[in-house]
Amino acid sequence: MGTSVTKAKLETLRTLPGDDVRQIMWRFADRYDLQMLVQSTRDVARGLVARLVAGNARASHDWTPEKNELLEAYDKAGITAAFMEPEQGGFIAGPKNLALALIAYELAWVDAGAATGSLAGCLALSPIHERGTPEQRDKYMALCAPAQTGEDRKPWRGAFCLTEPIPYVGVDTGMLAGKVRVAEWKEGEEPVLQVEKRGRFITNMGFANFVTAAVDTDDPRIKSSCIVILEEGDPGTFDRGTPARKLVHQLSSTNDPIFNLKVPASRIVGGYTVKDGVIVPNYDHGEVIEAVFKRTRVTVAIMTSAKLLSAVEPVIRYQRGRFRGAEQTTPGTLRYELGIQQRQDALHRLAGLWAMGEAGVSLALAAARLFDELDPKEREKDAIFAERGIGGGRAAMKAYKEITKDTLEFLELEAKPENKRDNARLEQLRNDPLVQFKLLESVGNVICPGAKLWNTGNGNVAMREAVSLMGGYGITEDCPGFLGYKWMDAQLEATYEGPEAVQRRNLTVTMTDEVFLAQFKQWIAEMRDIAGRKPGTGACTLASAMKLWLWTYNYLQEGKDADGKVLYHGSRQGVTFPLADALGWILAARYQILDTIELEAKGPENPVVAEGIEGTVQFFTDLCHMQSARAAGEVSRICADLVYGFKRHPAWDDPNFAGCFQSEDLDTLEGLIPGIASCAADVIETTGAHPPKEGPCAGCSGLQEFVYLRMKLDTCLTGAMLAKDRAAEAVAKVMIPEALDYPRQ
Numbered sequence: 042m043g044t045s046v047t048k049a050k051l052e053t054l055r056t057l058p059g060d061d062v063r064q065i066m067w068r069f070a071d072r073y074d075l076q077m078l079v080q081s082t083r084d085v086a087r088g089l090v091a092r093l094v095a096g097n098a099r100a101s102h103d104w105t106p107e108k109n110e111l112l113e114a115y116d117k118a119g120i121t122a123a124f125m126e127p128e129q130g131g132f133i134a135g136p137k138n139l140a141l142a143l144i145a146y147e148l149a150w151v152d153a154g155a156a157t158g159s160l161a162g163c164l165a166l167s168p169i170h171e172r173g174t175p176e177q178r179d180k181y182m183a184l185c186a187p188a189q190t191g192e193d194r195k196p197w198r199g200a201f202c203l204t205e206p207i208p209y210v211g212v213d214t215g216m217l218a219g220k221v222r223v224a225e226w227k228e229g230e231e232p233v234l235q236v237e238k239r240g241r242f243i244t245n246m247g248f249a250n251f252v253t254a255a256v257d258t259d260d261p262r263i264k265s266s267c268i269v270i271l272e273e274g275d276p277g278t279f280d281r282g283t284p285a286r287k288l289v290h291q292l293s294s295t296n297d298p299i300f301n302l303k304v305p306a307s308r309i310v311g312g313y314t315v316k317d318g319v320i321v322p323n324y325d326h327g328e329v330i331e332a333v334f335k336r337t338r339v340t341v342a343i344m345t346s347a348k349l350l351s352a353v354e355p356v357i358r359y360q361r362g363r364f365r366g367a368e369q370t371t372p373g374t375l376r377y378e379l380g381i382q383q384r385q386d387a388l389h390r391l392a393g394l395w396a397m398g399e400a401g402v403s404l405a406l407a408a409a410r411l412f413d414e415l416d417p418k419e420r421e422k423d424a425i426f427a428e429r430g431i432g433g434g435r436a437a438m439k440a441y442k443e444i445t446k447d448t449l450e451f452l453e454l455e456a457k458p459e460n461k462r463d464n465a466r467l468e469q470l471r472n473d474p475l476v477q478f479k480l481l482e483s484v485g486n487v488i489c490p491g492a493k494l495w496n497t498g499n500g501n502v503a504m505r506e507a508v509s510l511m512g513g514y515g516i517t518e519d520c521p522g523f524l525g526y527k528w529m530d531a532q533l534e535a536t537y538e539g540p541e542a543v544q545r546r547n548l549t550v551t552m553t554d555e556v557f558l559a560q561f562k563q564w565i566a567e568m569r570d571i572a573g574r575k576p577g578t579g580a581c582t583l584a585s586a587m588k589l590w591l592w593t594y595n596y597l598q599e600g601k602d603a604d605g606k607v608l609y610h611g612s613r614q615g616v617t618f619p620l621a622d623a624l625g626w627i628l629a630a631r632y633q634i635l636d637t638i639e640l641e642a643k644g645p646e647n648p649v650v651a652e653g654i655e656g657t658v659q660f661f662t663d664l665c666h667m668q669s670a671r672a673a674g675e676v677s678r679i680c681a682d683l684v685y686g687f688k689r690h691p692a693w694d695d696p697n698f699a700g701c702f703q704s705e706d707l708d709t710l711e712g713l714i715p716g717i718a719s720c721a722a723d724v725i726e727t728t729g730a731h732p733p734k735e736g737p738c739a740g741c742s743g744l745q746e747f748v749y750l751r752m753k754l755d756t757c758l759t760g761a762m763l764a765k766d767r768a769a770e771a772v773a774k775v776m777i778p779e780a781l782d783y784p785r786q
């Protein structure tokens with residue numbers, strides 16, 4: 042019996058997605074505190090920040106009195122206090138990663154420099170927050186908290202100082218020139234330290250009252266490097282230096298400072314012990330920085346994606362109004378109502394960059410939420426380690442090995458049918474806080490650098506597209522939505538807190554974590570499952586891309602190049618970095634799909650969202666499909682480069698060369714690669730992996746399997762361009778407000 046395909050007219054997006062839709066997708070529908078914070082931040086962004094940009098405040102490198110007004114506006118809006126605990130003057134109890142990411146989103150919607158300025162204060166406090174002693178935390182959080190009613194004091198501002206003048210610290214955080222020595226150490230008293238540090242490109246330095254600075258030991262009486270807190274009033278030199286002549290982020294202050302100060306040893310972040318007359322910092326600078334950047338990079342990642350979404354409305358308005366001037370163009374005519382939107386390419390490109398923005402925000406906010414979940418679990422793990430006397434070094438490595446083993450066992454048991462597994466053991470592992478910690482940590486270690494890398498690097502390219510859609514206007518100061526500035530600024534987001542090379546280097550290590558890879562395999566099954574229920578999401582395409590990535594990863598781990606050299610190796614960035622890039626595409630598309638599924642599930646429960654939900658979900662589903670297809674294409678290209686690119690091309694007539702076919706007979710796959718059809722179903726579907734080394738898989742060799750997976754991926758693209766057509770149609774029809782709502786007067 043044949044099946045008939047009918048073409049039903051699908052509902053589509055009626056208005057631009059509002060807060061109610063976003064709160065569901067980004068999972069803060071039940072967080073009234075965050076909803077209020079979003080509103081107050083938006084008022085600052087679309088009010089003062091937008092007025093500063095429109096008033097050309099970006100034309101100056103200096104920290105001007107006008108720009109300085111931002112600080113007070115942040116205090117009043119709750120942006121400054123959002124980082125603090127309620128007892129320190131804040132108002133959000135518990136982890137605050139999602140809160141900070143939402144602040145960054147709202148501010149960067151208008152100007153990412155403003156967002157950076159606000160976040161740099163948190164970055165300065167982060168070493169103290171993550172690794173500081175209780176006394177350090179209480180002191181500096183209280184000093185930085187905005188004054189309460191009736192209090193007469195100015196809150197302190199901070200700066201984080203790692204980067205040094207060339208040729209010292211940049212990407213490589215180990216090359217510290219900043220030094221710490223013992224200046225004075227009287228018997229029975231606290232040592233006094235001499236700290237010398239020069240900084241380069243230090244945000245907030247135009248007004249900071251304190252600095253958390255990375256320095257190395259220059260004294261046998263100090264065991265290691267550390268992060269030290271410097272205050273404006275400390276004896277010695279606290280020179281803010283000259284402002285950097287930036288082309289970007291002009292609403293933040295960036296200087297090259299010079300410090301030469303005497304500070305008490307109690308300023309070492311995290312404290313110290315004295316062993317055999319030597320000061321031993323509890324954390325070296327690398328340990329503190331790792332804990333800090335692990336979280337703060339997520340907020341940078343979201344900025345570029347927020348800007349992409351912010352570009353949608355100005356571009357639509359521009360496109361629609363473009364041809365209204367001509368005499369023959371009257372209201373009601375296609376030319377009047379649609380303008381450039383009569384042209385398919387303009388719509389396709391806008392839908393494409395919209396999809397990129399959605400994927401980036403979904404990924405970054407998923408990372409922020411994950412860190413909110415992880416934070417308490419990490420503290421629990423630290424407490425357990427302390428109780429068991431596990432410090433750093435070997436003991437910690439041994440403990441991690443055990444935790445990894447248990448976590449892998451948990452994942453294996455969980456995947457088995459209930460009647461075929463040890464359920465008691467499963468429950469025991471489920472309730473093991475270390476297992477739960479490891480599950481989250483392994484994913485967090487991937488999606489934080491993944492978001493920073495993918496959102497900023499690829500977002501930057503997409504932002505250029507947004508600018509191009511505005512024509513000449515796009516590259517002027519007058520461009521609605523400030524798109525030209527946003528494009529330039531995106532390059533800084535890709536650079537600071539570690540440029541793309543740093544994120545790729547991180548991923549090269551973290552994506553090899555067995556626990557991450559075991560969960561990645563589950564994600565493939567999850568996407569296949571979603572594809573079964575919602576084929577239009579592109580989940581099937583993405584699952585195929587994930588499988589191809591995993592296959593390639595396994596192949597590269599074992600494979601050698603034409604000269605017999607190992608392929609996957611830390612020093613071979615030409616292998617590991619592209620694979621990290623490919624993973625970025627996968628991660629973003631996956632979280633985008635999950636957010637759309639969430640909207641479909643929860644949207645109908647909200648009366649505001651329920652109205653028109655079918656069309657809204659259809660539109661987001663189409664964006665997912667487009668993005669998954671794009672991601673699959675990128676993954677496929679990168680994997681093919683890596684798998685074939687390191688082989689030496691043999692003679693054209695070599696019949697044993699499977700990697701490059703000369704056959705004219707491409708009619709059937711079986712004709713091309715004998716045995717592959719029978720192999721595919723059994724081996725590839727069940728293992729998704731490179732065949733075991735011990736023997737060939739049923740019917741095909743390694744490369745044939747790769748060819749099969751790529752071909753499968755190609756066929757999975759079915760329908761992706763139809764989704765793009767539908768999304769484009771929606772972009773042409775969606776209602777937008779009469780005028781952009783910023784700058785607000």
Ligand SMILES: Cc1cc2nc3c(=O)[nH]c(=O)nc-3n(C[C@H](O)[C@H](O)[C@H](O)COP(=O)(O)OP(=O)(O)OC[C@H]3O[C@@H](n4cnc5c(N)ncnc54)[C@H](O)[C@@H]3O)c2cc1C
Nearest residue numbers: 201202203204211212242243244295536537538539540542
């Ligand atoms: C406006 C602004 C604000 C900033 N704010 C702060 C701040 O508040 N605090 C702070 O401490 N720093 C700050 N920075 C510094 C910023 O974090 C650094 O610029 C950034 O980490 C890169 O360091 P670098 O400029 O020295 O680049 P480099 O280290 O010279 O790297 C340049 C390029 O070389 C390549 N490269 C370098 N190393 C490797 C490698 N190992 N593998 C592969 N490729 C590599 C990469 O392509 C990289 O992008 C800021 C910078 C700017 C521009």
